[in-house]
Amino acid sequence: MKQYILPILFLGTMLFISCDKKEVNGNLTINGKVEGLKQGVLYLHKIQDTTIVTLDSIVVKGDSNFSRQFNIDSPEMYYLTLDRGSSNSMDNELMFFAEPGTITIETTLKKFYSDAKVTGSKNNDIYKEYLKTRSAITDRQNELIIDIIKAENQNALHQKDSLMALSKKMVARKYLNAVNFALNHKNSDVSPYIALMDLYDRQIKYLDTINNSLTLEVKNGHYGKLLEAFIKERKDSENQPIATDNQSE
Known part of the structure; x- marks a missing residue:
């Protein structure tokens, strides 16, 4: 790919x-x-x-x-x-x-x-609100990392495994938070900006969902156009056939 x-x-x-x-x-x-x-x-x-x-x-x-x-x-x-x-x-x-x-x-x-x-700036106010929601999750992730290190040092393997599982859930929660925030602010240019900056490497279905939810004005804005172009580029790239040894010769 x-x-x-x-x-x-x-x-x-x-x-x-x-x-x-x-x-x-x-x-x-x-x-x-x-x-x-x-x-x-x-x-x-x-x-x-x-x-x-x-x-x-x-x-x-x-x-x-x-x-x-x-x-x-x-x-x-x-x-x-x-x-x-x-x-x-x-x-x-x-x-x-x-x-x-x-x-x-x-x-x-x-x-x-x-x-x-x-x-x-209304968009700046909305983006600050998003950063607060993201920061709360990031702070919890950092706390978990410290707890995992402590559990490892104390050889508390069962506790460490539980903490690592919770840490993985927090990663998923961070991305889900970004998706939900973008969908709930479809009339703001912050929405496609979040998609481009924080969700660019997630499954294409999430980007598509956000893009399809945007109002016409946002779609025609700077980041709306960038998101549309980026989704097309990703789809074109991911649909490319994987070269085999015979094809590369």
């Missing part, structure tokens, strides 16, 4: 391209403030095909407030990153669902990600 290509790749594998032309007017306004930031550079990125595109760079010198306008066709995940200069902090990036309208981002220099408050 040939490997299919995930339409949204991990950030670390992508190239960066800057947009030379900045939009003066647009249907999306992003207002923001980074409390405590006196000097530095903020960057707004999005993923286009397999490339991270820099939409704008914001040089901060004294005033930590900023405002930018862009044109956006449909809701899409954006990334706001902070260049701290000589600092080695890993807390330099936050992601948010951008959509037409006015979005406000308020955060702090000290805790750029964890202190971030994003308002004005």
Whole structure:
């Protein structure tokens, strides 16, 4: 079976391209403030095909407030990153669902990600809700891993087997949670985004079910189109005959 290509790749594998032309007017306004930031550079990125595109760079010198306008066709995940200069902090990036309208981002220099408050985006609110449901399951999985290690160290094999069986159920629960959340939010662009990011390697029937449930507006959006194309690519790839020794000669 040939490997299919995930339409949204991990950030670390992508190239960066800057947009030379900045939009003066647009249907999306992003207002923001980074409390405590006196000097530095903020960057707004999005993923286009397999490339991270820099939409704008914001040089901060004294005033930590900023405002930018862009044109956006449909809701899409954006990334706001902070260049701290000589600092080695890993807390330099936050992601948010951008959509037409006015979005406000308020955060702090000290805790750029964890202190971030994003308002004005319904899709971002929905995605945050999804992350909470996923986090609850992930936290339980981490607890189980610790318990499994303890049981192994104590040579409690029966207890270890029970914990491992429960851990497998939690994995299934995490994927089921993603499917159910996507189906329950079929009128949000978050739905196809979840399918692409968290369910891309699951059985194709789950992706099909989500795709078929989407409203027409979401289907015609950025991630709706990507999901449709991805499902087709997977089906084409998985229907390819497996080469035998005689065929390869």
